[in-house]
Each structure stands twice: as structure tokens, then as C-alpha cells.
Amino acid sequence: HSAPGAAQRTAADTAAPRTASDAASDTVPRTASDAASDPAPRITSSLSAADALVLFTAGTTDRAKMVPLTHANVAASVRGICAGYELGPADATVAVMPLFHGHGLLAALLAPLATGGCVLLPAQGRFSAHTFWDDVRAGGATWFTAVPTIHEILLERAAREYPGPRVAPLRFVRSCSAPLSATTGRALERTLGVPVLSAYGMTESTHQATSQRPPGRGTRKSGSVGRSTGVDLRIVGPDGKDRPPGAVGEVWVRGATVTRGYLGDPAETARGFTDGWFHTGDLGSLDRDGELVLTGRIKDLINRGGEKISPEHVEEVLSGGPGVAEAAVYPVPDATYGQRVGAAVVTRDGAGPDAEQILAYCRDRLAPYEVPDRLEITRALPHTVKGALDRQAVAERYAH
Structure with a gap:
């Protein structure tokens, strides 16, 4: 259907990607033991029929690397996102993140389509603060996901442009791909009247690895990026040993969403992976409840x-x-x-x-x-x- 002001609303149908549709048949994430027992082929020199796509890492502090993701990686990621936010056919979103990165492709597009929901694509194919709330209204959005920069822009312009809580039936807002400041998160919650949920992920984990849960699914801890949405997590010290709860170390992830390595780059693969565990380069700590708190990047x-x-x-x-x-x-x-x-x-x-x-x-x-x-x-x-x-x-x- 055409949306007022030049946006298009896309419903899940037979044209939806098969991996996403298959993922929707079971919205409960695999257990950590399931993930660990189903490793992807450990070959990074070439692609195979198991591969669905190749994404590039962001490359903001280092050169970009090619990440091969299998159909199984994509399906597991979509399954975890759908289950974590309890997405269903009644949900709709506005896709403001670019679709050539995991955030936009996995969370904003494939996950809602996989559960029969709707996605509104902005007319210009990208975020526009000027038309955003019109798009939210036109799509009947129940949630949206964006980087903190977009949240800050919306907050800055809210006094002039936010049309009020009746604009759409929002039930939560998601933030990922960069740290969301506590000040911005609290201000956005006050303005929109819905919870702002922080998530954590990377290209190598097919986007999402952890997330805070919607209301009613447990307590949200301040400063946390939530719990695992289908991967194993470790906090590892400089000595290679696991750190105790609350202690800071490097975050390692392993599971069904984690890539097998970097395409055509065995040296970087050897540096970044150990027995299926990906060394994220992020510093953080895990508490006894499995909540992850990030403290920065090792390289930064x-x-x-x-x-x-x-x-x-x-x-x-x-x-x-x-x-x-x-x-x-x-x-x-x-x-x-x-x-x-x-x-x-x-x-x-x-x-x-x-x-x-x-x-x-x-x-x-x-x-x-x-x-x-x-x-x-x-x-x-x-x-x-x-x-x-x-x-x-x-x-x-x-x-x-």
C-alpha cells in the first residue's frame, strides 16, 4: 500500500526471504548447547552453498573485513530477535537503518517480515528526521530500531516535531550499534512514554548477541545491554582465563549466529577466533544474572x-x-x-x-x-x- 508522503509499506508474503520465513516457524532461540553443537564449516578461503551473504565490518578504527554468513547464521539471528522482542503479525516498524549492514537488514527488515509483520520503507531509502513521525503514523509502527545518533536527533527535535503519544501504538524503542548514553535513554523514555531497550551485536555475530527485554520479561538493569539472545558469552582476561562475575575483560561470543571467520583472511581469522569463540575486542563484564555491561573497546x-x-x-x-x-x-x-x-x-x-x-x-x-x-x-x-x-x-x- 502507498503511504502518505511517499513511503511504501511492505507485508510479509511468499516473496519474503526463505531463511527469514523458516526462522519464524520457531521463535524460541536455540539453547547455548544447541548453538555450540552446530558449528559452521571452518573454511574461510571461499564461499559455499551454505553461505547466504557477505557483509563488511564497519572499519571505523581498522580496515573493513569480509564476513561470510550462512543461511543458518541468518535464520538463528532472526529467530533470536523475533523471540527477544516477542514480534508478531500485529507489529510494524519503520526501517531507518541502511540495509547493507546487519542492523538494518536483520533487525529492521527480516525479523519483522519473518513473523508476518509490516515494514515501512522511507521514500528516500534512509532516515529523515523531517518525515520520520509521518512515516511512524502511516505505518502504525509498534516499535523501531536505530543507532543512538538517530535517537538523539529525534530527541533534539521532539519539542518542535513529536506529535504526541497517540501518533502510533509504540510499545518499545530499540537502540543498537553504538553505546546509548543513560541521559539520552531516560530522556527518550520520558518523551515517548515507552521503554528504550539497548542491544549489542556485531557483523561477526550476524548482528544481535544480547538485548534488554521488553517490560514483563525481567528487570532492566541500568547500563546493561541485556542478556544473550542465543549465544554463549565469556569474559576473558589478558591471561586467557575467564573473569569472575562483575570483573572486566574482553567479551567473547560463540553460537549459531557467529561466523566461521573472515573471508580470504586467515591471519585475521586466527587472531580473532579460538575454537569457535569470536574475540569481540569489546571490554565488559557479566553479572551473576548474565547481564552484560560494556565499558569500551580495547583498541580505543x-x-x-x-x-x-x-x-x-x-x-x-x-x-x-x-x-x-x-x-x-x-x-x-x-x-x-x-x-x-x-x-x-x-x-x-x-x-x-x-x-x-x-x-x-x-x-x-x-x-x-x-x-x-x-x-x-x-x-x-x-x-x-x-x-x-x-x-x-x-x-x-x-x-x-
Whole structure:
């Protein structure tokens, strides 16, 4: 059906991808033991009939790598997303994420179609803040998923453009592909009147690995990205041993959604995989309930005279400051300390805090060595095509 204002609504039918339709026949994720007992072929030099598609990693801090995903990987991912959010034929969404990455393809398109739901595709094929709420109304959206940048844009424009809670029967909003600040999450919940659920995933796990659950499916813990949606999780220390509950280490994942390796790149495959476990490069901890809390990327850590600083942690604090819309933290080369902390900040329209006011806010909430040595207020920060902060571009633009 044609939607007002130039958008198209697509219902699941016989043209839906077979892997997605097959996944919908059983919306309960496989157990961890099932996932572990069904490994994909350990060949990464070529493709086979088992492969469904190849996606590229984001490549924001390193060169992009090719990730082969099998039909079984895709089906397991769709099954986990559908079950985790209890998607069904009555659900509808607006697909604002690009379909050439897992977030848009798996979560926004295949999962809702697999359960007989509807997907509205924006007329221009991408997110437009100007038409978003018209699209939500036209599609009767019950949920939508996006990166934090899009959530922040919607929140920034809400006073002028959000038409109110009766615009559509939203029951939740999903956030994935980058850390969502607690400040943005709480503000979005207050504005929309529905829970904002954080999820965690990567191309190598066919998108989603963990997610917070909808209301009634358990307590949502602040700062968590939820529990597994069908994979095994480990937190591994530098010594290669598992860390106890609450301790920080590298997040490893294994299961039916995890790729067998990188296509045509045996060296990177050897570095990134051990006995089916993918080394995510993310730092985090698991509590006794299986809730995952992320603390940053290993490659992004800033080493200031031996003190290891998480840019994500400093960004979280900066983003909570009065008048701050978005923040990016990066290492600044330094002859004495090796690296210092730099920050670029985007302020909200009309807010106008200056650099010293922002730094004063940070001094009350960060360790002295974490407080940015350099802070620049800018009009906009560079992002990837899927809306995540482009850290390589940030460093190239501001660090020198």
C-alpha cells in the first residue's frame, strides 16, 4: 500500500526471504548447547552453498573485513530477535537503518517480515528526521530500531516535531550499534512514554548477541545491554582465563549466529577466533544474572602515562552535561605522557555552555587523569553511513 508522503509499506508474503520465513516457524532461540553443537564449516578461503551473504565490518578504527554468513547464521539471528522482542503479525516498524549492514537488514527488515509483520520503507531509502513521525503514523509502527545518533536527533527535535503519544501504538524503542548514553535513554523514555531497550551485536555475530527485554520479561538493569539472545558469552582476561562475575575483560561470543571467520583472511581469522569463540575486542563484564555491561573497546583505550582511559566512559559523562548533545573522545599524542585526552563536543541549540563550564562538570565526575586536556566545541561530529561515531575520522580531524 502507498503511504502518505511517499513511503511504501511492505507485508510479509511468499516473496519474503526463505531463511527469514523458516526462522519464524520457531521463535524460541536455540539453547547455548544447541548453538555450540552446530558449528559452521571452518573454511574461510571461499564461499559455499551454505553461505547466504557477505557483509563488511564497519572499519571505523581498522580496515573493513569480509564476513561470510550462512543461511543458518541468518535464520538463528532472526529467530533470536523475533523471540527477544516477542514480534508478531500485529507489529510494524519503520526501517531507518541502511540495509547493507546487519542492523538494518536483520533487525529492521527480516525479523519483522519473518513473523508476518509490516515494514515501512522511507521514500528516500534512509532516515529523515523531517518525515520520520509521518512515516511512524502511516505505518502504525509498534516499535523501531536505530543507532543512538538517530535517537538523539529525534530527541533534539521532539519539542518542535513529536506529535504526541497517540501518533502510533509504540510499545518499545530499540537502540543498537553504538553505546546509548543513560541521559539520552531516560530522556527518550520520558518523551515517548515507552521503554528504550539497548542491544549489542556485531557483523561477526550476524548482528544481535544480547538485548534488554521488553517490560514483563525481567528487570532492566541500568547500563546493561541485556542478556544473550542465543549465544554463549565469556569474559576473558589478558591471561586467557575467564573473569569472575562483575570483573572486566574482553567479551567473547560463540553460537549459531557467529561466523566461521573472515573471508580470504586467515591471519585475521586466527587472531580473532579460538575454537569457535569470536574475540569481540569489546571490554565488559557479566553479572551473576548474565547481564552484560560494556565499558569500551580495547583498541580505543587511551594510555595516559600508564592510566588506561575508556573514551566511552568519558563520553558518557560529557553527554550528561547540561546543554551537551553529543561528545567524542580521542587520544592526543604527547611527548611526556604518551597520550592525553581530547574531546570534541556538540552542544544543543540555544544551550551555549562554553568549554570551561563543560570541563568543570567533568571534574566533579571523572578522575583527574580522565578529564579532557583539550576540549573543542564543534557544530557536528563525523559518523559512518550507519550513524555510528567514526572514531578514525574524529582522530584525524581533531587530534593534531
